Amino acid sequence: MTGLEILRLTVILIFASNAVLLTVLLTYKGLNRRRTLAHARRRSAYIAVLSQHLSASGEGVRLGKRVAEDEAFLDAVIDLRTVLVGQEASEITDLVDRYGISEQQAAKLDDSRNVGQRLRAAVALAELADESAAHVLLDHLTDKEPEIRIQCARGLARMRWTPAIGVILKQLEHETPWVRSRFADSLITFGPSATWPLIAYIKSNHRLGNRGVPTAIRTLAAIGDPEAIGPTIEILDDANDIEIQLAAVETLGVLGVGPDIYPIEKAARSEDWRLRAKASKALSGINDEAILPTLAIGLHDINWWVRRNAAGALASTLQGREILYSTILGDDAHARDAAAEALADAGEVIAARERIANGLGATRDFDLIEYVEGRKVLTT
């Protein structure tokens, strides 16, 4: 065989194998498309049948037992459960029970070797939020697949299965930041029933360098239960870890500070500028003379965020605004800018202009306008 013949044979082989691969690929794509379309058609048909079932108050339609094995039926049930409430949603739940859909998905989650199928089962169980599957979801909170763990936590939260709170919390430390944040979303779904388990978890773990504690503290802020204010202040006062202190101050900034402001004041004088900035923000709106000196110091801070937040907090009270007005006449140019911006944001510049226009302008009104116009501070 000559060299030319070998080359020709090689080219033919390459073309032939490419043609085979292309045919296989096109056939696979075609089949997949056909399967997707057939699934969509069956899903639509099931929605129509289930809608008739609902219109006839659950007596109109008989479906064979095997529909429970059809994923299109599962999708239709989930879609309807998502858009309905009340009696109609209960009727769909009855169907889920009657056809053993949860049991079937739970068995898939437990037994299937296909990760995709297990994940789909976990998503379905999370969407259905059927309590009969709670124990399976609880078992799979420690599944080796992160997305399955996330779906299990979501499902348990959607069914408000409170025994799961402790298990989710126990997992927090060992999870990646992504899974941890999704677990936190589930804890938020539990609402105030997660407040005290979270507080107990934080108090038991915040000295142990547990990586889940800051997430747990921020979860309290998202839940928004005022019961958490006192314990969060205690944690802030007790913690040495800067991440925990930051999370606690952020949370107090959302929940409100409560009567014991000393730990936040202390944080506003921290060596860490992030803590000073967040603490200054948390002190906003508190009508207590005791915090004014701390905020006044913050107004002269070396860090822009601290100055801005301290000025914003001072602008939220009448006495604080007096400090801002006097700062405009001071020597510290950065503090003057922060004070003028905060007064502008609080509507003082507009008010001062109106007073001047009406012949009622005081000296400080003229000082503020002169400063704002001279420094070109952004006014509202």
Place this chain on the structure above:
Amino acid sequence: MPRILVADDTETIRMLLSVALQAEGYSVVTAPNGSEAYSTGIEQKIDLAILDHLMPGLLGLEVLEKWVAEGITFPVIMLSGVDEEATVLECLRMGATDFVRKPFRVNELIARISLALSRQHSI
């Protein structure tokens, strides 16, 4: 037979309401987006419209605004997952007869439709 327009980008809702309303004796026409909803409301004889707010093409509120500018007379019930007070008030100010939040009860929506139609006839 009163003719009802169901405009929602979710197929499940269009189908669910079509079946439920037809079972109640209404004639139903559907639209999957705001633009089609607008043109159907203008071109066809509609007795009542159920309008989703967040739709592709035109938002429900925009469809309502254009219909009002065209001088439509049929009642419009907004059906939306948007729960912001400002949006609800804006829809009602714009001329919506009612606002139903998703997830919803089909029977309650049908009762509201019936009420809106009987009020319309009594005017």
